[in-house]
Amino acid sequence: MAIFEYIRKMNIVHRKTEERLYFIVSQEMENGIRNNGLWIKALERAKGNKEVQVAEYIKLRVQSLKDDVSILSDVIETGSRISLNRDIEDLIVLVRENPAKNEIEEFFSGMSPQATKALINQPDANEDYPIHVAIKKGHMNIARWLLTAGANPSQKNYWGKTALEIAEKNGDHVAIALLREFGCGSPCSNTKTSDSYDYNDQAAEALRRIENMASDAKKDVANHIKKQSARKW
Numbered sequence: 001m002a003i004f005e006y007i008r009k010m011n012i013v014h015r016k017t018e019e020r021l022y023f024i025v026s027q028e029m030e031n032g033i034r035n036n037g038l039w040i041k042a043l044e045r046a047k048g049n050k051e052v053q054v055a056e057y058i059k060l061r062v063q064s065l066k067d068d069v070s071i072l073s074d075v076i077e078t079g080s081r082i083s084l085n086r087d088i089e090d091l092i093v094l095v096r097e098n099p100a101k102n103e104i105e106e107f108f109s110g111m112s113p114q115a116t117k118a119l120i121n122q123p124d125a126n127e128d129y130p131i132h133v134a135i136k137k138g139h140m141n142i143a144r145w146l147l148t149a150g151a152n153p154s155q156k157n158y159w160g161k162t163a164l165e166i167a168e169k170n171g172d173h174v175a176i177a178l179l180r181e182f183g184c185g186s187p188c189s190n191t192k193t194s195d196s197y198d199y200n201d202q203a204a205e206a207l208r209r210i211e212n213m214a215s216d217a218k219k220d221v222a223n224h225i226k227k228q229s230a231r232k233w
Helices: 002-030 036-045 050-079 088-096 101-107 113-120 130-137 140-149 163-170 173-181 199-227
Strands: none
Touching: 002 050, 036 050, 088 101, 088 113, 088 130, 101 140, 113 140, 130 140, 130 163, 140 173, 163 173
């Protein structure tokens, strides 16, 4: 039932975000701000009916704000990636393949230690980290290289699991010893060692992330509106 509650809550968040967008459009209209391109498009859709034009404009403007949020999110995500054409998704794929030491070093060739550390501590699109993937796959040579390069073993993935918890769940004593060698002891684990995920925890974590995304979207839209030049109705 937790997954259905998660979906229900997700829909609520989406509705509240849309409600906020309509509020922003109403504030624009009260302040005499208008997007002339959308205004003309609304007139076309309304077939010249001035009353219908306003309703069509509101729908178009709300959709425009949604598009702005999407674009801004893409820009922020792109800006968070490391330069030199290195991408966290590429690194995750490489780690899964259990590359030789020279291959992983070649991947980071030309990058400073600080940039290397920053990249290996980024999550991928699934909010998994290279160290989590290496431990999960049992690639101990890669895991040691990552830890030596500055991978943070205390980071938690999307489901709130540390690399040590993954090793404990898999019963991988070599991985456990390696992580403890790099300082990941009992504080690194929340002591949950169940063989199956707690779906209530999953749903709660997913909800928290969705709510944060909705909050960020509202802030992005508000900042975008402030930067727009005012046009009087």
